[in-house]
Structure formats: structure tokens, C-alpha cells
Amino acid sequence: MTLDPVVLFFLLGLFAALARSELKLPPALYETLSVFLLLAIGLKGGVALAKTGSPQVLLQVLLVILLGTLLTLLAFGILRWRLNRADAAATAAHYGSVSVVTFAVAASFLARQGIEAEPQLTLFLAVMEMPALVVGVLLARLGDGQQLRWGQLAHEVFLGKSMVLLLGGLVIGWLAGPTGIVSLSPLYVDLFKPVLSLFLLEMGLLTAAKLGGLRRQGGFVVLFGLLVPLGFACIGLGSAYAMGLSAAGGLLLATLCASSSYIAAPAAMRIAVPEANPALSLAASLGVTFPFNLLFGIPLYWMLTQWLYA
Known part of the structure; x- marks a missing residue:
């Protein structure tokens, strides 16, 4: 099976950065x-x-919120074997949250095969950001006696750039409907993959810059960044099957569960848990999990999905 061209753009950026x-x-x-x-x-x-x-859909959204909370707690429990509370909580928030770009690549993977998933998967993408960030902060603050700045945290979680754009686009598309959005299709539909390829070129450059943090933290972060997404993908796939989603929806939910945030979570954790080491979370999320999902994870999750739904 040939690699999606957008993934090849990521590899180009990765190679360019590593080659200086x-x-x-x-x-x-x-x-x-x-x-x-x-x-x-x-x-x-x-x-x-x-x-x-x-x-x-409303019931499914509630289940997805619980799923995001569960994944954050599981990640925290694993990370606490080796990391202090602040670093474990901040990194767990990254892994309970989701990656928009990984989701986009998985959707592109399905589009190449002419397969469409349920529309509410985009809504799942938006709501899975929130519970992980809130739970991550609560885990970091549990028992440390520090006062939590809830106003700042709520503003960062609910009014952060990624959340406003995702939910704003969702509402605009819902209000406009299929007919009203036709005039915007040449930009937002036809140019989606070309823009995604440029973005992944930049992500390849950025990923290479974060690999240095892995050498300083040892093999634990690498193993966590590789093995945890596999387990979380299985949880997501089983949840999708239980909710009655299609195989395409199962792949996207599995991908969401296996992905980790490197946009919303770092911004929220920087404000709410300033004592955590951001290089550690980003090295695991962006240096290990993101490239693993792009190169190997999504095709593997699709194989698991086809086996389960068969």
C-alpha cells in the first residue's frame, strides 16, 4: 500500500530538518x-x-466526553510510575486530548478509498479536547494546596483558538447547510489536501526539533508514546463498535483516541500547570506519537477495524 502524498510531505520536512x-x-x-x-x-x-x-448523537457525545476523561486517567496512572505529579498530569492531558491534524490525515486516508464516516465525528473531535484538559489540571492540583485559576483555565479551554475555529466552523456549516456552503467549496473542500500537505511539511520540521528532548528523558517516554496509542486506539475502536458507528467512524474514533494534542493542551497546561516541563510532553506527543500514527498507526487501526467489523 502506497503512502498518502500528504504523509510524504511530512517525511520531507522531517528529513530536511534532520539533514540540517x-x-x-x-x-x-x-x-x-x-x-x-x-x-x-x-x-x-x-x-x-x-x-x-x-x-x-447527543448520547454519543456524552459517551465520548466520558471516554476522553477515562483516557486521561489511564495515561496519568501509567506516567506516575516514572514522572512527578505535574509532568504526569500535563502529559496525560496531551494524550487524553486529540490531534486535529492526525484526524485530518485519517479522514484523507478514508477519502482516498471513497469511504465516508458519520458527520458527528467532527463534533467528537471538538468535545474530546475539553475533558482531558480539565482532568489534567485537577490531577496536577490534587493535594498540592495551590489555588486554581478557573477563570483563566476556562477561557483557555473554551475560547482557545482551536476550539473557537472548530466549533465556529461546525455551527456555520450546520446553519448554512449543503446548499449555502457551495460557494465556499473551491477553497475549503478542493484545496483541503494541498493545504494539509504544506502543514505537514512544517510539522515534519517541528517534529525533528523535538526529538532532542527524547534523548534527555530516556526510553520510558519513547515506549509510552508508542504503546499507549495502540491501547487507546483499541479502546476507541471498541467504543465505536458499541455505539453502532460504521467502520469508517470506528477508524476515526480509534485515531482520535490514539492521537495526542500539541496545540490546545500545551497552551492550557502552560497557564494551568506552569511547573510542568513542556519539553517532555511535546517530545512524547510530537516527537513519537504523531509520526507513529501518521506512518504506521492509521493503516494498522484500519486493519483492526476491518477485522472487528468483519
Whole structure:
């Protein structure tokens, strides 16, 4: 099976950085691409939701919130074997949360095969950010006697850039519907994969920069970043099957559970748990789990999905 071209762009960035090439993308372009991807994913989910509107979706959203909470607690329990409370809680929040780009690559993987998933998966993507961040902060603060700045945390979680763009795009797509969104399709639909390829080129460059943190932390972080996503993917896949989602929906939920945040979680943890070491969380999330999911995880999760649904 050939690699998706967008994954090859990630490998190009990774190789360029490791080879000490002068290749760099302007910071402003990186911000623009991330805004585009978040809006495009939200719009697509909103348009699809406008076609359905099943009350079953609300129950599924509640189950997904519980799933995000469970994954954060499981990650914290594993990390506490070797890490202090603050680092374990902050890293657990990254792994209970989700990666928008990994989700986009999994959706692209399905699109290449002409398969569509349920529209509410985009809604799951948005709501799984929140419980992990809140639980991560609570775990870090449990028993340390420090006062928690709930206002700042709530603002970062609910009004952070990624959440506003995802939910905003979802609402716009839902209100506009399939007909109203046609005029925007040349930008947000036709150009989605080209923009994603540029974003992954930058992510390859950034991933290489985070690999140095792994050498300082030892093999525990590497094993955690490789093995935990596999276990979490199985939990997500089983949950999708129990909720009655299709095989495509099962792959996307498994991918969400296996992914880890490197946008919303670092920003929230920097404010709420300043004593945690951000290099540790990002080295595991961006240096190990992100490339593993792109190169090996998504095809493996699809094989597991086909086996389960068969």
C-alpha cells in the first residue's frame, strides 16, 4: 500500500530538518494553515450534521466526553510510575486530548478509498479536547494546596483558538447547510489536501526539533508514546463498535483516541500547570506519537477495524 502524498510531505520536512537543511516556512504561514484546517474540518462536519440531526448523537457525545476523561486517567496512572505529579498530569492531558491534524490525515486516508464516516465525528473531535484538559489540571492540583485559576483555565479551554475555529466552523456549516456552503467549496473542500500537505511539511520540521528532548528523558517516554496509542486506539475502536458507528467512524474514533494534542493542551497546561516541563510532553506527543500514527498507526487501526467489523 502506497503512502498518502500528504504523509510524504511530512517525511520531507522531517528529513530536511534532520539533514540540517535551511528549509523553513514563515511563522505567519504556519498560523494561516492551521486556521484554514480547523475551519475546513468544522465546516465539513457542520454541513454533514445538517443532513442528519439524530437525537442519538447527543448520547454519543456524552459517551465520548466520558471516554476522553477515562483516557486521561489511564495515561496519568501509567506516567506516575516514572514522572512527578505535574509532568504526569500535563502529559496525560496531551494524550487524553486529540490531534486535529492526525484526524485530518485519517479522514484523507478514508477519502482516498471513497469511504465516508458519520458527520458527528467532527463534533467528537471538538468535545474530546475539553475533558482531558480539565482532568489534567485537577490531577496536577490534587493535594498540592495551590489555588486554581478557573477563570483563566476556562477561557483557555473554551475560547482557545482551536476550539473557537472548530466549533465556529461546525455551527456555520450546520446553519448554512449543503446548499449555502457551495460557494465556499473551491477553497475549503478542493484545496483541503494541498493545504494539509504544506502543514505537514512544517510539522515534519517541528517534529525533528523535538526529538532532542527524547534523548534527555530516556526510553520510558519513547515506549509510552508508542504503546499507549495502540491501547487507546483499541479502546476507541471498541467504543465505536458499541455505539453502532460504521467502520469508517470506528477508524476515526480509534485515531482520535490514539492521537495526542500539541496545540490546545500545551497552551492550557502552560497557564494551568506552569511547573510542568513542556519539553517532555511535546517530545512524547510530537516527537513519537504523531509520526507513529501518521506512518504506521492509521493503516494498522484500519486493519483492526476491518477485522472487528468483519
